[in-house]
Amino acid sequence: MRNIVLSIISGLLLTIGWPTYGFPLFLFFGFIPLLIAESNIRKNKYSKSQVLGLAYLTFFTWNIISTGWLYNSTAFGMWFAVLVNSLVMSLVFLTYHIVAKRTTFMISSIFLVCLWMSFEYLHLRWEFSWPWLNLGNGFASFTSWIQWYEYTGSFGGSLWIWTVNMITFKSILLFLEHKDKTILYRSAIRNGIIISIPIIISIIILNTYEEKGHDVEVVILQPNINPYTEKYNTNDTRIGILLDSLTRSAATSNTDFIIAPETVFADNNRLNNFSRSIAKNTGKKLLDSYPNAHFLSGISMIDVFNNPNKIRKQTNTYKEGIYYDDYNSAFFVRPDGSSELYHKSRLVVGVENFPYQSLLKPIVGDAMIDLGGTVAKKTTQEDREVFFTNDSIGVAPIICYESVYGEYVTGYVRNKADFLAIITNDAWWGNTQGHKQHLSYAKLRAIETRRSIARSANTGISAIINQTGDIVSSLGYEKQGTLKGTLKVNEKITFYVKAGNYIARVAIFLSIFIFLFSVTRRKQKK
Structure with missing residues (x-):
């Protein structure tokens, strides 16, 4: 029951962080309850189906509340988009669970971040394309935070969100293991810096930018x-x-x-x-x-x-x-x-x-x-x-x-x-x-x-x-x-116009490399 509650909390955090009604600060912590639930399952050696079910509960909550308005145009289309998108997101998370059991925390964290961005990139390219909930879109109502998108595109936002989520998750795991509150204090300071620096850079860009052209x-x-x-x-x-x-x-x-x-x-x-x-x-x-x-x-x-x-x-x-x-x-x-x-x-x-x-x-x-x-x-x-x-x-x-x-x-x-x-x-x-x-x-x-x-x-x-x-x-x-x-x-041409979604392409390479590494490592142990 505890894991189910954690999954629902994750879905609600992602929802209340979404535009145009939400505040994107919640996105930086939205995945943490689900990550804790997955960690609990991994320690207790429960089945993969439980991870898939909990992930689906999180992503269904986020999808249905944030994009349920599709029902106004087509009930079938809304349910198809919500159910299928929730499933694909859940499969991404399940793949992380499989890799996390075979590798270190650092490697599995990098894998999850890269795999998620690979999934977002897929959503921009394949015929079932539905990139509405790509994480970088979550700052659309707070453009003063993301003026650096001219260098990274929205994948810079996705990377930012996942980085804070994984660092915070690691700190919580350390605290649960050592029961030392200074771990949480240091984590709060670290996260404050990681969140604040891109915002400060963005505000500087915004205040110094002069519109070009006539x-x-x-x-x-x-x-x-x-x-x-x-x-x-x-x-x-x-x-x-x-x-x-x-x-x-x-x-x-x-x-x-x-x-x-x-x-x-x-x-x-x-x-x-x-x-x-x-x-x-x-x-x-x-x-x-x-x-x-x-x-x-x-x-x-x-x-x-x-x-x-x-x-x-x-x-x-x-x-x-x-x-x-x-x-x-x-x-x-x-x-x-x-x-x-x-x-x-x-x-x-x-x-x-x-x-x-x-x-x-x-x-x-x-x-x-x-x-x-x-x-x-x-x-x-x-x-x-x-x-x-x-x-x-x-x-x-x-x-x-x-x-x-x-x-x-x-x-x-x-x-x-x-x-x-x-x-x-x-x-x-x-x-x-x-x-x-x-x-x-x-x-x-x-x-x-x-x-x-x-x-x-x-x-x-x-x-x-x-x-x-x-x-x-x-x-x-x-x-x-x-x-x-x-x-x-x-x-004028921005760096992003020249380079495109280069962050996502690097993420695809890394996610494939880490996945193959984890599978090979498992085979060697056997």
């Missing part, structure tokens, strides 16, 4: 269209009229960019007819009135064909001999009428993609989650597209879920994006922590890349975020309106 004026549109009752029952003509009205309430002759949210145009747009679409004509019409501006918006598009040579991995079958590619896209219109398209490439599992289709389709059939009328697999593109103005200002068209991926976003910056435009539709989750967390994660991307962000969200929260991750201005949830402001365009 100002551009942006007008961000927030149409506030309910995706369940209005979105797919509203034609593009009415959307165009609404966006025109919103724009004219705020745009001026000095406006450089007009930005509308993800899939705001969703009225059966054909890829081969885009140049004559209502969506593009809306953009051109707006720019006739504001000749210095550029229009960036989201659009749903399909490409229907009967040529089997065009079939790709993500192509959908309409009926025998007829196929179609379904796109969640962004388009860009310049004052001269020229335009470009970008297709979203980091997709929501089960809603926009069918993970490991060749393996799962024979088992579950063509099962996709119906989310507001979207049931088809989305087609992506390989490169991170950057839209350029005629005077060479580059804007990154980041669509919704893509903004959660740090290294992915650096691809836009390496392709010369001078600022980031995040277009999204967070209304699926209702007025929950979902849209608030999503907004807060955008602040991490600003710090990592030192790029200002213009965020257009269908129902909110739309925002302008500066290069240090501060929200300069915002438009609240479920409000229809515009947000006008200035942001700076920046050409």
